Amino acid sequence: MTWEPRPVPEVTPETDAYWTAAANGDLLVRECSACGLVYHYPRSLCPDCFSENVEWREASGHGEVYSYSAARTMSGWPEDDLPLIVAYVQLDEGPRIMTNIDANPEDIEIGTRVEVRFVDTEEEDVAVPVFVPIEA
Amino acid sequence: MAGHEPAYIAGAFEHPTREAPDKSTMQLHAEVAKGALADAGLTKDDVNGLFTAGVPEYRSGLSPLVIADYLGMDATYVDTTDYGGSSYIAHVGHAVSAIRDGKCDVALVTLAGRPRSRGQATGSGTRELRTVQDSFERIYGATNITMYGMAAKRHMHEHGTTSEQLAEIRVAASQHAQYNDHAMYGDPVTVEDVVESRVVADPLHLLDCCVISDGGGALVVVSEDVRDDLDREAVEVLGHGEAPSHHDAGRIDITRTGAEASGERAFAEAGLGPEDIDYASIYDSFTITVLEAIEDLGFCEKGEGGVFVEGGTLQAPDGELPFNTDGGGLCSNHPANRGGMTKVIEAVRQLRGEANSEVQVDASVALAHGTGGSIATRHGAATVVLGRESR
Numbered sequence: 001m002t003w004e005p006r007p008v009p010e011v012t013p014e015t016d017a018y019w020t021a022a023a024n025g026d027l028l029v030r031e032c033s034a035c036g037l038v039y040h041y042p043r044s045l046c047p048d049c050f051s052e053n054v055e056w057r058e059a060s061g062h063g064e065v066y067s068y069s070a071a072r073t074m075s076g077w078p079e080d081d082l083p084l085i086v087a088y089v090q091l092d093e094g095p096r097i098m099t100n101i102d103a104n105p106e107d108i109e110i111g112t113r114v115e116v117r118f119v120d121t122e123e124e125d126v127a128v129p130v131f132v133p134i135e136a
Numbered sequence: 137m138a139g140h141e142p143a144y145i146a147g148a149f150e151h152p153t154r155e156a157p158d159k160s161t162m163q164l165h166a167e168v169a170k171g172a173l174a175d176a177g178l179t180k181d182d183v184n185g186l187f188t189a190g191v192p193e194y195r196s197g198l199s200p201l202v203i204a205d206y207l208g209m210d211a212t213y214v215d216t217t218d219y220g221g222s223s224y225i226a227h228v229g230h231a232v233s234a235i236r237d238g239k240c241d242v243a244l245v246t247l248a249g250r251p252r253s254r255g256q257a258t259g260s261g262t263r264e265l266r267t268v269q270d271s272f273e274r275i276y277g278a279t280n281i282t283m284y285g286m287a288a289k290r291h292m293h294e295h296g297t298t299s300e301q302l303a304e305i306r307v308a309a310s311q312h313a314q315y316n317d318h319a320m321y322g323d324p325v326t327v328e329d330v331v332e333s334r335v336v337a338d339p340l341h342l343l344d345c346c347v348i349s350d351g352g353g354a355l356v357v358v359s360e361d362v363r364d365d366l367d368r369e370a371v372e373v374l375g376h377g378e379a380p381s382h383h384d385a386g387r388i389d390i391t392r393t394g395a396e397a398s399g400e401r402a403f404a405e406a407g408l409g410p411e412d413i414d415y416a417s418i419y420d421s422f423t424i425t426v427l428e429a430i431e432d433l434g435f436c437e438k439g440e441g442g443v444f445v446e447g448g449t450l451q452a453p454d455g456e457l458p459f460n461t462d463g464g465g466l467c468s469n470h471p472a473n474r475g476g477m478t479k480v481i482e483a484v485r486q487l488r489g490e491a492n493s494e495v496q497v498d499a500s501v502a503l504a505h506g507t508g509g510s511i512a513t514r515h516g517a518a519t520v521v522l523g524r525e526s527r
Contacts, residue, residue, distance in 0.1 A: 006275060006277070007264075007265055007270075007274060007275045008275070009265070009271035009272070009275050010265050010270075010271045011271075012268070015271065037385060038386075039385035040272070040385070040386045041268070041269065041271075047385045066290065067287070067289045067290035067293070067390060067512075068289060069281075069282045069283075069285025069286045069288075069338055069339075069340070070285075070337065070338050071277065071281070071282050071285075071337040072334075072335055072336065072337070072338075073336070074277050074279070075257065077277060084277045084282075086276055086277055086278050086282040086283070086286065086337075087286070088286060088388075088390070088512070091386075094386060095385065095386025095387070096383075096387070096388055097272070098272060098273045098513075100276045100277070105338065110289065110290065110293045128275065130276075
């Protein structure tokens, strides 16, 4: 399975490492060495203190569903992927990140524990993080 | 606004169309400009301030030039702040500031667009990646309705809000829309109608969503000197506040909106509070948009919006907080997918005593609030407090 025909992320010098890590099976967050903020999406300057001393940190890939909505229709989306669950997952490291949950809507709720999976794209160095429920 | 030279909305015009396949967007801009100037008793040559969020379907940074060129206007001041749908409420505040600074004395605010004629369907959205954030959001199919759906789901989780309570907001709007000959949906609906309509993105149903309409509107904001020479009753701008609100590096709380800050700022400037508001135009892209704004503007405690809207609270003329008496974006009009303009226009109608008679409120102070963009990522909250003229 590949990500297309869904939109493939645009890779910039600022986000290249994030997408490449995803292609290698790692979810990265940014951590500011000056003020300690762990943040998403990646930016070269800390959005709290403007420090340029920010590091990449490998996230655990675990978190919980902060909220979600299941779309029953979505123009241009593969029929097989409907309903589409758009969600915010709160990573164990802190940030709430937008993503998809690959599950039946009936099988998740707010608070459900989830873990990351990566969907390949036709770009070799770009994979997209999505989440699946952790089996109890 | 307290301690400052007064400024006024002297003209307001809502285009009567809801579907305009045979007109250009620029033509609609010109038609609403003409309508609002005629309403004020001013002419095109009087305009020296030009305010617009541009032409949404062009997304061109040159849009103020495109519009000035098409309208044939020479402005001494231009503002194209674009917050999405709330832009036009922000423009009112910006126009007042520009007038007080002497940069202009007749400010024209215009909006026009034709999403209905372009065939846009409810729940759909662009897949084009335009901003740095789109590669982390839009790639996942995050459209407006899935994002507002997430907000509704979280609000329900934290506060016990129900679909039936959200439906009360549509019910009130539909009660008002039946008296508006131009409304897209003029038939009153029940709570059952709303919760039994198809789910578009859970927990939001089709009737939790605003209409998709062509059209537009315009406002004319003027100085006290200009207003003194006009015959038409004007509306004083008592206070304005705005608050760009965002994802906050991952700390976003989607049950709260920028209305907390924009409302506080607007009330402080007016020297008034929620208890002083006789009529409120509240942005209604979705029912949840109204519910969160009602709480955040201070009409009730956070989390109690669901209970607050039960039992006809929002229904004019007798409800505690009559809202969107034109039928709002939910039932009447959401031109260009941007409902802030019509929010101001209906507030002006109420203060002039020109709302539809069945829903006319005895209003001396009104509020118009906009939520532009998405409450689940980034939005511009903008609030104005308006007062009936006393002269």
